[in-house]
Structures are given as structure tokens and as C-alpha cells.
Amino acid sequence: MLSQPVFGDRSLTQAFYQAVIDRFYNGFSLSTEALLRDCTLGFAPCPDGVKTFFIIAPSLDAAEQLIEKIDSILERVAELMAGVGQVALCIVPACSEADRPVALQDLEKVPPDCLACKFFTILCADAAADR
Template structure:
């Protein structure tokens, strides 16, 4: 019989991920840290079963800034999160007040979440 997750397991996982994210924030540049401050994070398997670390930004500009610094993010994930095979930098536009950002000249702002995946290559 499989054990059922308990509150303690969840609490332990949250503590672990909080510590990892703290290490991430300490190891990246100040400009990347500011971008990450706006984001949410998660880990989930891809359709192929590859563990993926998701960074979910509220705006395209933030996601593009993170993509510019993908090399340091990949290095960090490979060093501290063994078993993760992909990084997903996603944009999940905020919902609310019927304002989809198009009036502000933000161009092709999507109403739906989109994501760009980056593979992690481990040197052998």
C-alpha cells in the first residue's frame, strides 16, 4: 500500500523549495533577481515525463528578460536541482477588469498562458 502524503510531507517540500529559490535569488544578477521577484514557480512533469522547473511571469517583458539570462538559470538548475531536465519560462497574463493590455500598446498580448521550454544538457 502506498503511503498517503501528509501535511508534514507538504511542509517539508515547501521548505526545501523555499531554500532552493533563496539560493537561486542569491546566485543571479540583481536585474534577474528583480525579474524573478515578479514570478511564480513550480515543478511538474512534461508530457514525456521529464521533470520541468517552471518560472511563470505575469508579463511578456519579464519572460523575455529571463530568457536573455537563460544560461545562468540553466547552470543554477543543473547545480541545485538534479533530476530536472527542462526549464519552462512561461507568461500567464493577469486577468481582471477586462483590460487585456492591448490598449496600452503592448502588441500581441495573449489572453492565455504560453511557455518556452529549454532543455538542460548535462556534460558527460
């Protein structure tokens, strides 16, 4: 008889992704790291099945600052997160209640027209070298 695993699949997956996110922060300058720590980060497939790394910025200003650093963010994601095909930089604009930050688990409660995302495709190094 096989023994039961110590962790369930879900808790093991969550622990793995949290470790990846913790390591993700460490590859940036202190100012970029601080900016990213103010964001909510997570993984999800988009409707066409592409695994996506989501960065949900707390404000438009934070999102604009992150767009300025998007090349280094894409490089870091490609380096650490094999299989992730794109990064989504999202904000919840002022149409949300009281313009307050929204926790990742509460995103399904946000009206779809109040969530704005910009998607950035991750090009693998081999594909870029072939150009």
C-alpha cells in the same frame, strides 16, 4: 513504536523546494534577481514525466528579458536542482482577465489557450563534454 515525524511529507517537501528556490535567486546579478523575484517559480512534471522548473513571468517584457539570460538560468538550475530536466518560461498573455498577474495556485483557472510557455532542456555537463 515509531514516533510521528514533526513535519508531514507535504510540508517537508514544500520547505525543501522553497529553500532551493531561495538559494536559486542568490546566484544572479541584482537586476536578474529582482526580475526573477517578480515571477512565480515552481516545480512540476510535464506529461512525459520530465521534472520541470517553471518560471511564470508577470509580463511579456519580463519573459523577453529572462530569455536573454536563459543560459545562466539553465546553468543555475543544473547546479542546484539535480533531476530537473528542463525549464519552462511561461507568461499569461493579455487574454487573461484584466491582464493581472496570476498566482501559481490559480493557474488551473486560466484557460489553456491563455498560457504560453517555452521549454528549455537542461544538458548535463558530462553530455555537453561528450559532444
